[in-house]
Amino acid sequence: MKKMIQLGALILGVTIANIVIFSPGFIGLALTGGALEAALGASILTASAIGVLYGVYALRFKEEEPLQILSLASDEDYKEALSRFFGKKSLREDLHYAIEQVDRLEQKKASLQQAINDRFQQGEMSHRKFSHTVLEVEQLFFQNVRNLLNKAGAFDEREYKSVRSKDPRLSQTLLAEKTSLYREYLFFIKQAIEINEEIILDLDKLLLEITRLNTVTIEDIDNMACMKEIHSLINQTKLYKT
Known part of the structure; x- marks a missing residue:
């Protein structure tokens, strides 16, 4: 999608530039003018065409x-990396949702x-405690995104299609093994998305708890249900390597 937008912007930019150059209301360069003017106009059109063609290729x-x-x-x-796939x-549907989660995390983090x-x-001390927790949660979130990436x-899309279509050239045993493998891929991706959704929910809970506070001690912070959930989530996954 991003590449299509870039391509559209390139074509639009070249079109506008040519309108400005050749329109009588602007620069008014004419291909039917003198030899020098005609040569310059032809060169500009050629360069425009080459630029568009190279842009399409690139x-x-x-x-x-x-x-x-x-x-x-x-x-x-991270959003650009997700869009590559x-x-x-x-x-595609899960990747779009993961990109949406990145946007939502940034909004929640800013509000928090x-x-x-x-x-x-x-x-x-309370400021440092909460800020450090937000940082840890953000690191965990993007660790999950890296794992997803x-x-x-x-993930081999062609292989997966072959498995789903039950390629008659493959034995039932091999099809079963391939099916199990690709189900594991899909499960892992959905699990990473689910964990990140839980992270966003926990940040929402934390934001609500902070807005309710009157006086607070470090012990109060540690005893907050949402803080316990966040630390539990961090402890469960902090040893996981990408």
Whole structure:
């Protein structure tokens, strides 16, 4: 989708530039004018055509650079990485949802950090406690996204279609093994999405609890049900490697 938008923007940009150059109401360059003017106009049209053709090639056919999952940093990096696998139709719906989750996490995190800043002084123990928890949750969330990307990259759409169509060239035993394998891929991806949905829900709960606070101690924070849920989730998955 992003490539199609970029391609549309390229074509629109070239079209507008040519309108400005050749329209009598603007620059008014004419192909039927003098030899120099005609040559310049022809050169501009040729360059425009070459630019559009190269853009089509670069955006539609040129191979993308290999995805460096561990180098992803911003939420836009993660969304771009997820969109790379839209060509795998069996995963497309889950990938769209994962991108939506990234957007929602950023919104929740911003709201939560604002609530923490409004409620506690910078440097205060409670401020540090809540802020550190939000950071840990964010790290866990994107760890799940990286795990999802690893599985999406390894998922072979053509093989999966062959399994689903029950290719008659394959024995029942082999079909059963392949079916089990691809079900595991799909289960893992959906599980990563479910964990991230739980993370977003826990952040919502935490935001609600902070807005309810009057006075609070570190012990009160540790005893919050939502904080216990968050720390339990972190402890369950912190040893998991991408």
